[in-house]
Amino acid sequence: MSTLLDILLRLTLWILLAPLLPGIINQVKAWVAGRRGPPVLQLYYDLSRLWRKSVVMSTLASPGFVAGPAVAWVALVGAAILLPIGPFGGGLSFKGDVILLVYLLAVARFCTTWAAMETGSAFEGMGAAREVSYAVLTEAALITAILALSVESGSVALDRMLALSAGTGAVLLAAGLFAVLLAENCRVPFDDPNTHLELTMIHEVMVLDHSGPPLAVILHGAALKLLLFAVLLSEAVLPMGRMSPLAATAALVGAVGAVTIGVGLVESLLARFAFRRVPLLLTIAFLLCLFALLLAWKGGPA
Amino acid sequence: MGVPVSPVITAGTLLFIAGAGLLLAMVSGRAAPRLWLMGIAVGTGAALAAAVGVLAGWADWDWRSGFEIGGEQLHFRLDAISALFLALLGVVGGLGAVYAQEYWAEERHPRSARAGRLGWAVLVAAIGLVLVSANGLHFLIAWEAFTVASYFLITLDRQRRDVRAAGWLYLGASHVATLCLFAFFAILAVRTGSWELGSMQEQEELAPLFWLALAAFGLKAGMFPLHIWLPSAHANAPSHVSAMLSGVSIKLGIYGLVRFSGWLPVPAAAGWVIALLGVISAVLGVAFALGQHDLKRLLAYHSVENIGIILIGIGFALLAVAQGQAAWGRIALAGGLLHVWNHGLFKSLLFLGAGSVVHAAGTREMSRLGGLWTRMPWTAGLFALGAAAISGLPPLNGFVSEWLVYLGLFDAVESRGTAALAAAFAAVMLAATGALALACFIKVCGVVFLGTPRSAGAVRALEAGQRMRVPMIVLALGCVAIGLAPVLVWPALARAAAAWNPAWGSLGMPPALGALGRIHAAVAILAAVAAAWLWARTRRAGLRRGLTWDCGYAGPTARMQYTAGSFAGTLTEWFAWILRPQRHELRAVATFPERAGFEEHTPEVVLEHVIQPAGGVVLQVANTARRIHHGRVQAYLLYLVAGVVGLGLLVLLGARP
Structure with missing residues (x-):
């Protein structure tokens, strides 16, 4: 019973906090540009409005067009539940849960791209093709990062892997995971969440045809994924297990905030890369994770 | 027993x-x-x-x-x-x-x-x-x-x-x-x-x-x-x-x-060779699959990929035997053996689904299919399930076996033995393979079942009958059952592993397998509930059907959809060094170009660039050697004498020591 309650609490926390991050990013961007910007809670308003709106669906779309976003959202929530929250540990920790997390993200990708292919539009096909292609490199980088953490901690369970810091390779791992975060969440320099030119995007172009409640679910899922990656990155770098619960909570909140602000700054200061250069950048992210793995290999507890 | x-x-x-x-x-x-x-x-x-x-x-x-x-x-x-x-x-x-x-x-x-x-x-x-x-x-x-x-x-x-x-x-x-x-x-x-x-x-x-x-x-x-x-x-x-x-x-x-x-x-190198061949088969199998435009040929290349995954499991089991590391070897072996079953189930399902498509539309060319879900909803749904399973997605069976192989590899990395770095490499390649397989199956499902039909055959397609549907449903249920209750198949795997190497003794179930099964069941139920709820919410909020949004263009046609080739374009370009795609391009040149075209074909690289040239050499040698068969009896007698003398020399020299 207490496990169920624990999971419900985590669920509420993740679901409620996730839409905050895009708001903070937009605030940072507005601040750098010298604008006033939308309120931090803008996404909450958007979601509640979209939830009440009616839906226009392509004549070609099957029920999978609506089921896709729903299943993707469940997969992302599942992945978030698996992730330990600082001093409170994991909700469902078991050996190998980290692999399940990676593959739950893949489930979300399968469903999102499936829904994109429903409409028979070339634009959405392009977005889906880019999403699944770049994912090959991000997934390889992510697994390499996980290997580094696993070598460092001598464990394949998330709560032990993330309790320690990433050791000597922490800086490399942080840089690699930050690039993976940007790519997986379709932020600049991989993608531009602001443009509405259908040709230039990955994520936005896949959801062109979605509207109303399904779009709300997609946007919330995207926010959740961003929060998930920010927490993962923070916990991989910070030695959570060595701090007092209060300090760890504060450190986690601070780190997630710092990552979010970092995303905002990158978005303000960099332009989106040409698509040709995206694989190059992702390969660099992979190499960073690889060197972190090698450092962990050399220096970890033998 | x-x-x-x-x-x-x-x-x-x-x-x-x-x-x-x-x-x-x-x-x-x-x-x-x-x-x-x-x-x-x-x-x-x-x-x-x-x-x-x-x-x-x-x-x-x-x-x-x-x-x-x-x-x-x-x-x-x-x-x-x-x-x-x-x-x-x-x-x-x-x-x-x-x-x-x-x-x-x-x-x-x-x-x-x-x-x-x-x-x-x-x-x-x-x-x-x-x-x-x-x-x-x-x-x-x-x-x-x-x-x-x-x-x-x-x-x-x-x-x-x-x-x-x-x-x-x-x-x-x-x-x-x-x-x-x-x-x-x-x-x-x-x-x-x-x-x-x-x-x-x-x-x-x-x-x-x-x-x-x-x-x-x-x-x-x-x-x-x-x-x-x-x-x-x-x-x-x-x-x-x-x-x-x-x-x-x-x-x-x-x-x-x-x-x-x-x-x-087995020789000492056996484990290394099998694991390496497994990694190569897995990555290149799926890379070649991405380059195909024939539905069944694509599925065939995925068999190469999955055999690779099985071989990774077996290869690391052999390495574990050589190094006396029962702990991770058993899990890798169990993963490989379970993947035998899993691939048998979901690949049969996919081939039967492809058979239904071919039966209905009369072509295996993906560029002539499309939009089949309206006409064949059962086949589309079951094929989608098989596609998710083969991409190794939870909560289906493909993930369970890949998860076991991953666990074996991660444990091998942590053991820090001689196989550790190889295991890390295999794990990364397995991750890339999974992502590539997902890309490939989104391509297949999107191009074949979603969108609009690209040919008259696809328009006329009809759903498969009862006797073709029931086997697919049974196979799909098998995929779901192993995914949701992996604990049930564990005794079978443990017995097979024990029969393979009795020295390892009986194989205790990793306690995490039960947790994995429970989470799978929870995810499956929640996904179904969420999909139903969102569908209901969408209906209540008011659902209208409209034309697909194409940047404001109001006359989209079937030919304007993204094709299988374009979808896989980025990935096949990364693998062009081995796929060696043949491109025929007819560029649009004048101000008002009359025609333009683009065609891409992935050859059977090993067959066409290795086996056939080698076969050519053999034939050439044989043709040259055939010249001594000219039909003149005198020469044949000479061959006989030379042969006998040669044999005599051989016996003489061989008998000396």
Whole structure:
């Protein structure tokens, strides 16, 4: 019973906090540009409005067009539940849960791209093709990062892997995971969440045809994924297990905030890369994770 | 091992019933389809029951008869390893027969339907015999029967030139494998003094024989670069035969490797080689799949990929044996063995689904399909499930076996032994393979089932009938069941692993497997609830249908959809160094260009760039050597004299020491 309650609490926390991050990013961007910007809670308003709106669906779309976003959202929530929250540990920790997390993200990708292919539009096909292609490199980088953490901690369970810091390779791992975060969440320099030119995007172009409640679910899922990656990155770098619960909570909140602000700054200061250069950048992210793995290999507890 | 439940029903009696059923099917196959189906059902059902019994803890079945074939006593044995593969044969063999009743029916294929039924019964019986033979000679006979029966099934539609070419290539490649097996069993029989098979771990000098077995069984399993026969055979065979080929036949290669690496000593390098071949097969198999535009050829290349994943598991198990690291070796082996089942289930499902598409739309070309979900919702849904399973997505069965392989690899990395860095490399490659497979199946599903139809055939497509749908549903349920309750299959895997290497002892279940199953069930239920809820919410909020948004363009056509080639374009470009795509481009030049075009084709690289040139050289040498056959008797007498003198010298020189 207490496990169920624990999971419900985590669920509420993740679901409620996730839409905050895009708001903070937009605030940072507005601040750098010298604008006033939308309120931090803008996404909450958007979601509640979209939830009440009616839906226009392509004549070609099957029920999978609506089921896709729903299943993707469940997969992302599942992945978030698996992730330990600082001093409170994991909700469902078991050996190998980290692999399940990676593959739950893949489930979300399968469903999102499936829904994109429903409409028979070339634009959405392009977005889906880019999403699944770049994912090959991000997934390889992510697994390499996980290997580094696993070598460092001598464990394949998330709560032990993330309790320690990433050791000597922490800086490399942080840089690699930050690039993976940007790519997986379709932020600049991989993608531009602001443009509405259908040709230039990955994520936005896949959801062109979605509207109303399904779009709300997609946007919330995207926010959740961003929060998930920010927490993962923070916990991989910070030695959570060595701090007092209060300090760890504060450190986690601070780190997630710092990552979010970092995303905002990158978005303000960099332009989106040409698509040709995206694989190059992702390969660099992979190499960073690889060197972190090698450092962990050399220096970890033998 | 436990005892049989009752003295009457044992694995042995069930297998005799299975044999009788298959015999009935062989006799009645030509004239009486119903009787044939009954025979197959009894045969595969009884074989499945026997296999499940042995996997659930019945005593192994070991039976000798006084009856001799080729001077050797018949000797059959069913242990957990054989049973694992026999169970798969029982499932796919039975379901494929039901499917064939409608798919390859008398009305549509009057010439070959009868031969198809006969061939199916022979094939199932031959594969069963391969799995239970405990005598090298009989293994070879059964193996050859299985190869030839497959050939006749692949070429059922032999009016078509492609089919004949594919069958020919299959027959050639299979006989290279058989030749290696001949050498393998003959040397084994000479060294041990008997054709009897069994554990010979103590005879260290037999280890080099492993390389012969690897060549033979690797060819059969279709591991890269020995996969040359596989794509065309799978693509051109009738779909129920493709399902059997991919689901069961190529697994016999795996069976051979597992069987003989368990019975015979292996060289020190065996584990490294198999693991490396596994990684190469996995990554390049899926890369080639991405380059295909023929639906069934694409699925065939995914078989290469999945065989790679299985080989990674087996390779690391062998490494673990060599290094005395039971802990992670057992998990890797269990993952590889479970993937045998899983791939058998979801790949058969996918091939049967592809068969329904071909049956309905009359083409395998993905660029002529599209929008089939409105016309074939069952096939589309079941194919989608198979696609998710083969992409290794939770909560389905593909993820369970890949998860076990990952666990083995991660534990190997943490053990920091000599295999650790190799395990890290394999894990990263496995992750990339998973992402590539996902890309490939989104491409397939999107292009074939979603969007609008690209040809008249796709417009006219009709849903498959009951007898084609039911086998697919059963296979899909199998995929879901293993995904949601992996704990249930664990005892079977543990017994097979124990039979492979008794020294490891019984294999305790990783406690995380139960947790994984529970989370899978929770995710499945929540996903269903969420989808239903969102659908209801959408309906309540008001649902209108409109044209697809195409940047404001109001007249989208089927030709404006993203194609399979464009979808995979980025990825195939990364692999262009090995795929060597051939591009034909007709650029639009003038201000008002009249025509423009683009065509891309991925060749069979190993076949066209390695095997064919090598074959050309052999033919050239043979042609040159043929000149000495000119028909002049005097010269032939000279050859004779020279030959005799040469032999005499050889004897003289050889006799001196």
